[in-house]
Amino acid sequence: MTKRISEQLSTDELLESGQRKMEWARQHMPILDSLRESFEENQPFAGERIGMAMHVEAKTAILTEVLAAGGAEVAITGCNPLSTHDDVSVALDAVEGVTSYAKRGVDDEEYYEAITAVIEHEPTITVDDGGDLVFAIHEEYPELIDSIVGGCEETTTGVHRLRAMAEDGALDYPMFAVNDTPMKRLFDNIHGTGESSLASIAMTTNLSWAGKDVVVGGFGYCGKGVARKAAGQNANVIVTEVDSRRALEAHMEGFDVMPMSEAAKEGDVFITTTGNRDVIVDEHFDEMKDGVLLANAGHFDVEIDLDALESKAVRTYEAREGLQAYEMDDGRRLNVLAEGRLVNLATPISLGHPVEVMDQSFGVQAVCVRELVENGDSYEAGVHDVPDELDREVAEIKLEAEGIETDSLTDTQQEYMDSWQHGT
Ligand code: RBV
Numbered sequence: 072m073t074k075r076i077s078e079q080l081s082t083d084e085l086l087e088s089g090q091r092k093m094e095w096a097r098q099h100m101p102i103l104d105s106l107r108e109s110f111e112e113n114q115p116f117a118g119e120r121i122g123m124a125m126h127v128e129a130k131t132a133i134l135t136e137v138l139a140a141g142g143a144e145v146a147i148t149g150c151n152p153l154s155t156h157d158d159v160s161v162a163l164d165a166v167e168g169v170t171s172y173a174k175r176g177v178d179d180e181e182y183y184e185a186i187t188a189v190i191e192h193e194p195t196i197t198v199d200d201g202g203d204l205v206f207a208i209h210e211e212y213p214e215l216i217d218s219i220v221g222g223c224e225e226t227t228t229g230v231h232r233l234r235a236m237a238e239d240g241a242l243d244y245p246m247f248a249v250n251d252t253p254m255k256r257l258f259d260n261i262h263g264t265g266e267s268s269l270a271s272i273a274m275t276t277n278l279s280w281a282g283k284d285v286v287v288g289g290f291g292y293c294g295k296g297v298a299r300k301a302a303g304q305n306a307n308v309i310v311t312e313v314d315s316r317r318a319l320e321a322h323m324e325g326f327d328v329m330p331m332s333e334a335a336k337e338g339d340v341f342i343t344t345t346g347n348r349d350v351i352v353d354e355h356f357d358e359m360k361d362g363v364l365l366a367n368a369g370h371f372d373v374e375i376d377l378d379a380l381e382s383k384a385v386r387t388y389e390a391r392e393g394l395q396a397y398e399m400d401d402g403r404r405l406n407v408l409a410e411g412r413l414v415n416l417a418t419p420i421s422l423g424h425p426v427e428v429m430d431q432s433f434g435v436q437a438v439c440v441r442e443l444v445e446n447g448d449s450y451e452a453g454v455h456d457v458p459d460e461l462d463r464e465v466a467e468i469k470l471e472a473e474g475i476e477t478d479s480l481t482d483t484q485q486e487y488m489d490s491w492q493h494g495t
Pocket of ligand 1: 200201259423
């Protein structure tokens with residue numbers, strides 16, 4: 072049985088370090104700050120138990136403490152074996168109303184044991200990143216479902232998984248697709264993934280982007296972000312796609328588009344963002360240049376076939392912290408970051424998405440949890456879009472915090488927009 076983190080790790084130094092990281096994040100999260108104020112006053116979550124599986128680092132800790140400030144009892148664990156910051160987990164565990172089970176570097180068994188520990192708090196609301204918590208509840212604790220009001224899902228892969236569950240009639244409570252909101256997807260997936268993936272790769276390797284050939288697998292929201300930011304760092308960007316319109320979009324944005332079998336020969340750095348498996352496989356490794364970097368920015372570690380790479384290698388060694396070299400029999404070295412796991416969160420120095428971006432994503436999470444508490448009964452089992460007014464509420468809080476004012480439609484403009492009689 073997994074113990075809370077403060078009973079696993081000695082705490083004084085970790086506590087202080089985690090609290091310092093949280094304080095910095097808190098200072099840069101005006102949306103959560105504003106929601107905290109209203110939650111503290113209104114206690115919307117009194118009597119609720121919130122179970123969370125997310126990347127346990129400073130920004131997530133602020134979301135968690137804001138939910139606890141609204142009266143919830145919160146139990147949290149990680150959603151990736153490598154993304155937890157132990158110091159933050161310890162600091163979070165010390166927050167009133169919060170129990171954290173998250174620990175960095177767990178194996179599969181420990182990972183799922185910690186999820187079980189969260190479920191044993193018998194959550195009434197779940198907040199997931201990737202769907203492992205929802206899935207475990209459905210598989211192993213279906214008797215809890217009756218008392219669950221609903222849940223929220225943070226990421227593309229999780230929403231995809233939930234929709235597949237719903238289509239099979241296997242999703243038994245309502246889930247908000249937080250990922251699909253404009254306030255999340257247009258900022259977090261694009262700017263967040265772009266900036267933080269490139270930052271993690273650069274810091275882990277101490278290598279430059281300028282002049283590199285960077286191959287981006289997939290041109291969805293995350294791929295667009297990675298491709299644009301890499302181009303902004305003076306790299307030459309190659310995109311691989313399976314979807315005709317996305318391929319065309321990438322082409323019209325000025326990127327080279329080609330199959331991975333061709334791109335494999337050209338790339339210096341490979342970053343997968345597809346959410347699918349087997350994007351870089353056996354035959355591609357044969358074509359790659361000596362010294363290439365391989366990184367994955369999709370939720371699960373299935374995009375680069377590391378088993379195939381491992382069996383091809385005559386030797387593997389840790390080239391740098393967070394970077395494993397695989398030496399081929401012809402002497403070429405292919406370097407994999409973070410064991411092929413989410414590169415922006417899973418290398419030892421990764422920090423995840425920038426704070427401002429997560430303030431938006433987690434602002435949407437927080438108002439969705441509030442919506443579940445207030446109106447959960449009106450949502451049936453299945454995947455739900457987040458009501459647009461909630462997404463706009465988060466945008467408005469952010470604009471106000473930034474001191475940015477906008478125009479409003481005049482009555483005449485509104486009337487014009489609503490009428491169809493006008494013409495040439
Ligand atoms: N993400 N979280 C962070 N807490 O630092 N960084 C990225 C963090 C989320 C992001 O919203 C994305 O949808 C998800 O991680 C992928 O697991």
